[in-house]
Amino acid sequence: MKRARLIYNPTSGREEMRRRLPDILQRLDEAGIEATCHATTGEGDATRAAADAVERGGYDLIIAAGGDGTLNEVINGMAEKENLPPLGYFPVGTTNDFARAMGIPRNWEDCCNLIIRGELRPIDVGKANDRYFVNIAGGGKLTELTYEVPSKLKTMIGQLAYYLKGIEKMTNLSPTELIIQAEGQEMLHDEFMMFLIANTNSVGGFEKLAPGARIDDGLFDVIALKKCNLPEFVRLVTLALRGEHLNDPHVVYFRTDYMEVTSPAHVQLNLDGELGGVLPATFQMLPQHLRIFA
Numbered sequence: 001m002k003r004a005r006l007i008y009n010p011t012s013g014r015e016e017m018r019r020r021l022p023d024i025l026q027r028l029d030e031a032g033i034e035a036t037c038h039a040t041t042g043e044g045d046a047t048r049a050a051a052d053a054v055e056r057g058g059y060d061l062i063i064a065a066g067g068d069g070t071l072n073e074v075i076n077g078m079a080e081k082e083n084l085p086p087l088g089y090f091p092v093g094t095t096n097d098f099a100r101a102m103g104i105p106r107n108w109e110d111c112c113n114l115i116i117r118g119e120l121r122p123i124d125v126g127k128a129n130d131r132y133f134v135n136i137a138g139g140g141k142l143t144e145l146t147y148e149v150p151s152k153l154k155t156m157i158g159q160l161a162y163y164l165k166g167i168e169k170m171t172n173l174s175p176t177e178l179i180i181q182a183e184g185q186e187m188l189h190d191e192f193m194m195f196l197i198a199n200t201n202s203v204g205g206f207e208k209l210a211p212g213a214r215i216d217d218g219l220f221d222v223i224a225l226k227k228c229n230l231p232e233f234v235r236l237v238t239l240a241l242r243g244e245h246l247n248d249p250h251v252v253y254f255r256t257d258y259m260e261v262t263s264p265a266h267v268q269l270n271l272d273g274e275l276g277g278v279l280p281a282t283f284q285m286l287p288q289h290l291r292i293f294a
């Protein structure tokens with residue numbers, strides 16, 4: 001028997017794990033994986049549970065079940081440790097950017113099969129100051145959308161909640177002064193609507209925002225949007241839906257494995273859709289730091 005630690009957020013998405021847990025445990029058990037469970041109780045709990053599991057040892061794999069927030073917390077609990085077991089993931093959140101980028105299915109049975117089959121893929125992990133992210137880091141007014149959507153609203157209406165909040169945000173857009181210094185790039189000092197540091201090509205449901213980003217290439221794809229007005233912004237969103245925004249003069253795009261961002265303003269950081277501290281920040285790539293069933 002293999003031993004797994006399953007860390008799940010019972011409130012994720014439409015509270016799917018609450019209903020599916022017995023089926024999942026049964027399916028894994030039939031395939032020789034005995035899982036013990038930890039239901040998260042609030043912010044930071046998945047990080048503690050994952051760190052505990054790695055420290056205690058004896059687990060052949062760790063499984064995270066929840067949205068991008070839960071996955072991010074589990075990775076934060078694991079990333080600092082040695083001898084990391086591989087990670088499985090049940091994407092039961094609202095947006096599930098990471099799962100989309102990795103081709104991890106939403107259906108619980110397919111997810112179980114992926115873990116049972118045991119095929120592993122190495123993934124890059126980004127480090128922003130002392131926290132970790134796998135999908136995306138960012139800052140600027142536009143990126144504040146993700147953590148302003150209340151959890152109850154997400155449970156009720158799913159992804160629509162983000163769009164509603166986005167429309168509300170667009171009416172009071174304001175730029176932020178940023179200084180961006182990246183390895184191998186000229187220093188940028190300008191007013192930006194936002195900056196994004198992508199590790200995968202799936203960001204906020206936009207599959208083509210960072211079309212060249214690869215999870216295992218050891219590089220961040222950095223996209224920064226310079227100050228623009230509302231009509232310009234709407235035009236850029238339309239271009240971004242088609243993946244044709246990177247050559248626009250308002251858009252700065254490059255790849256790097258290390259960068260520093262500072263600002264005279266108070267700028268909150270967004271890491272995988274959750275609050276992740278404030279600027280100044282250094283962003284460092286940890287190439288192929290984790291292995292995931294995918």
Ligand SMILES: Nc1ncnc2c1ncn2[C@@H]1O[C@H](COP(=O)(O)OP(=O)(O)OP(=O)(O)O)[C@@H](O)[C@H]1O
Pocket residue numbers: 009010011012013014040041042043044045065066067068069070071073092093094095096097151154273274
């Ligand atoms: N029992 C709980 N009750 C309320 N919040 C919780 C609980 N357990 C964990 N959380 C918090 O909920 C946050 C968001 O959860 P998660 O990302 O799993 O789901 P989601 O918000 O539905 O999906 P997505 O992030 O894809 O929008 C987590 O980062 C965690 O801090």
